[in-house]
Amino acid sequence: MNSFFKSIGLYNSLTIDLNINSSELTKRLMKVTYKTNTAFISLEKDTTIPTRFEYRGMIDVNSFTIKRRGRLFDMNRSNPVLRGTISDKNGTSSVSVEFFPSGFQILNWIFILCFCFVITYANITGDKQDVMFAVVASVIAITQYFILKRGISRGKYEFERELIYIAQKP
Structure with a gap:
């Protein structure tokens, strides 16, 4: 499955060396x-977890x-899973x-x-050729893809920064 995610751009990896023992x-x-x-689908919501x-x-x-x-009122809901x-x-x-x-x-x-x-299929087979619905649905699907892709790159940046901070913290 990782090869599929990698081929469509929804997979990334990182290797980092830190000056701290494991x-x-x-x-x-x-x-x-x-x-x-x-x-990650549990009865406990993210907003009820201590800050x-x-x-x-x-x-x-x-x-x-x-x-x-x-977080509460957090608009970024595309946080990736880190393994x-x-x-x-x-x-x-x-x-x-x-x-x-x-x-x-x-x-x-x-x-x-x-x-x-x-x-798209309903518009092609129907008598009325209304293209606007197909365009709106396509824009939504493409936007969702780029939101997921941006979430992966943002998650990589934030976690790398978090690891460096954890390693340097006394």
């Missing part, structure tokens, strides 16, 4: 992560699956992270594409 990095990452299931937590998800000893939590591994090399840790959209975001985009195809 156990300390894991401990610091746990301090900013609220422990929830990795489905000291930036992420939600699961962190193990050498791997993690997290997602940036949404990564932490390895230790001579006292420094190497973090390898993959960024991809969540299943709900992909499902939402697929529904919009199906709506676009149904509207």
Whole structure:
């Protein structure tokens, strides 16, 4: 599935070396992560999570699956899922992270594409050739794609910055 996401531009990866050992990095990452299931569709809303937590998800000893939590009145709802591994090399840790959209975001985009195809098919087969509905549906589908793509690049930038800050914090 990652090859499909990579081919359409909705997958990105990052490898970063930090001057901190992996156990300390894991401990610091746990301090900013609220422990929830990795489905990211739970009964607890993001706005009810305490404000000291930036992420939600699961962190193990050498791997993690997290997602940036949404804030109240936050317009950016296209936060990607971050799946990564932490390895230790001579006292420094190497973090390898993959960024991809969540299943709900992909499902939402697929529904919009199906709506676009149904509207286009209905306009082609119908007696009345109203192109405006097909144009609006296509614009919505294309806009949703670019929103997801921008969310991936923004998530990569923010998480890299967060890792560097965690590693430098005393």
